[in-house]
Amino acid sequence: MKKREREILERAKKLFSEKGFHSLTVSDIVDSLGIARGTFYLYFKNKDDIYRRVLEELVKEISSRLKLLPLENPLGQLRENVREVLNLFVEDRELARLILYHPYRLNPEFDAVLETFFEEVKGLVESALLTGMEMGIVRECNVNVVSAAVLGAFLEVGRELLEGKIPSVEVAVDELLELSLKGLLEG
């Protein structure tokens, strides 16, 4: 990727994160960089294109943090990944805002990027579950539903973390795992 392209992409990420897709205009981006309107279109087909590419980079960044940990410890894998990504959210709030407050249904392509990513995550959870079942440490369950639930729980907790309603990543990780593993019942 050209230096200029990268420069525009980074600025767009920052600005989309601040203003959201719709409020941000192409002019905002180029003005912010002090370049010409036309320059933008040398590197990006249109506004949707750059937003999609921002999203793609973000999900790629998150994906790269997700680890397939040793098979003998599938639930440890879950915990590690949860911690890793929540930490990423806290370190890169722009990324977090874009992922967690994505405005659905502006453009099917956008939704597809996140959808694909979330499917990947759910797949990861599912294989952890299946492995766990084989090992006899995870009870029988509908892995589809459970992986969706785990992802949803994770995303909502991520939002609360972003908004400062949860004091620390550690608390969030612990509670998410306690809940997922042992549930709420006493004993």
Place this chain on the structure above:
Amino acid sequence: MKKREREILERAKKLFSEKGFHSLTVSDIVDSLGIARGTFYLYFKNKDDIYRRVLEELVKEISSRLKLLPLENPLGQLRENVREVLNLFVEDRELARLILYHPYRLNPEFDAVLETFFEEVKGLVESALLTGMEMGIVRECNVNVVSAAVLGAFLEVGRELLEGKIPSVEVAVDELLELSLKGLLEG
């Protein structure tokens, strides 16, 4: 509310649900009803106004289904409410789509409507948890985090249900509750 106002609101709900906030124009709404543009503005200040009102009605409708069940059975309350709302989502897919795929950050007012509603729901979960703890049937936990996680799990499962990835409400309810109550661990 006037008959005409109701008529416009219902149509808007349907159309917003189909096309999303941005793709839908005021002209789409009035053309769909065969009325004049100006008529729309007799009843609604502008496009944001009607969208906000649609959201408000929806969250009111959901709220009215949420029951505060007998105190002696706080977790039964949780199950009843989960079932109730998931059923509502299946019966009224327009409502479900609008709530579950809300495009964040178009307008702070819109987000506030949902935010307020979700806070209400989390409050409900929290009091169920606290009551359960007092009764000794729920383990100690951070109710803030856990209620967020439960809500998130619920919303994501709702999405999968809406998309037909989960076969029935009963499966969804059962898995959500099993997960929340007993977690994933065997035994």
Place this chain on the structure above:
Amino acid sequence: MKKREREILERAKKLFSEKGFHSLTVSDIVDSLGIARGTFYLYFKNKDDIYRRVLEELVKEISSRLKLLPLENPLGQLRENVREVLNLFVEDRELARLILYHPYRLNPEFDAVLETFFEEVKGLVESALLTGMEMGIVRECNVNVVSAAVLGAFLEVGRELLEGKIPSVEVAVDELLELSLKGLLEG
């Protein structure tokens, strides 16, 4: 004129005077009276119609104050009329504002009403001048130009009076007459 018609006309005078022609809507008028929109159109053809009628009433009211005083004292007549109308302006500020800050060229009819009226006034000044000349107390001059100048001086002084930049009608009358009769030169 019907009572209702009068009522609308008076309110319109007040409101046009406050907000000007363009900023005032027909809704403003009917809302202010608590009557229905349709009622307005029972008595007035349209918005232009009522504005024109307001103007017509005003110029008629001013005209009725203009006196053709005894021929032997044409310049006394001028003074009396100046005083009379400036007093009217001070007493009825709505009338004054409408006449003195008329927005030209919205509608030729509106301009015609004032134009006709101003022509009448200039005619009055002209005949005073001509009589004065015949009597040998007024110097030869181009009565067209002079009557326009006198009217213009009067109107501008009226505006200053309305805005409180001139302390009293008496001062205004005295200065206008001194200027018109004796000019500015010493001796």
Place this chain on the structure above:
Amino acid sequence: MKKREREILERAKKLFSEKGFHSLTVSDIVDSLGIARGTFYLYFKNKDDIYRRVLEELVKEISSRLKLLPLENPLGQLRENVREVLNLFVEDRELARLILYHPYRLNPEFDAVLETFFEEVKGLVESALLTGMEMGIVRECNVNVVSAAVLGAFLEVGRELLEGKIPSVEVAVDELLELSLKGLLEG
């Protein structure tokens, strides 16, 4: 100022002068120039903005013609300025129409432009009067009132000149000055 900006401004001046503020639309302006709607908004914030700028240019043009003539001849200064501006009115009828038939109270900003200008003119007259008094060639008078009256006389005579009711600038100047200096009385 850019060439295109100037082009739009000049055309707007012409069109506002012909049709008045209200009847003229932004579309009229751009259609008349054969340019796109959006182009207008590259150079002007909105319709009010361009009208204000037209007015500002006009008063600046007139101001630049107003001279502070030698102190020893304050009344000569008055005459020169009157002649100068009336000539300008005759040469540039668009300018004259816009200044002399300004539609008051559409927008306070518009009125402020003219108000400021007229205050400047009155200030000029006032200082001529004060100088004249010091020199003993002007009688004692209320300079506020008199300067307003002189301005008003001038403006109304300007209108008559514009409408062809006064045959020439010279006649207008002579009568205005005769009236201002010597008044109407014989001898």
Place this chain on the structure above:
DNA sequence: GATGAATGAGACTTCATTCAT
């Protein structure tokens, strides 16, 4: 006489995108 819901023409404005330089 009175109502007021409904109309719809018409104005304003934004902004993603193009293209000649």
Place this chain on the structure above:
DNA sequence: AATGAATGAAGTCTCATTCAT
């Protein structure tokens, strides 16, 4: 590679006026 003036489709909203009741 870069520019930025120009485009024009698309949208929002207002308000004078009508007409069935």
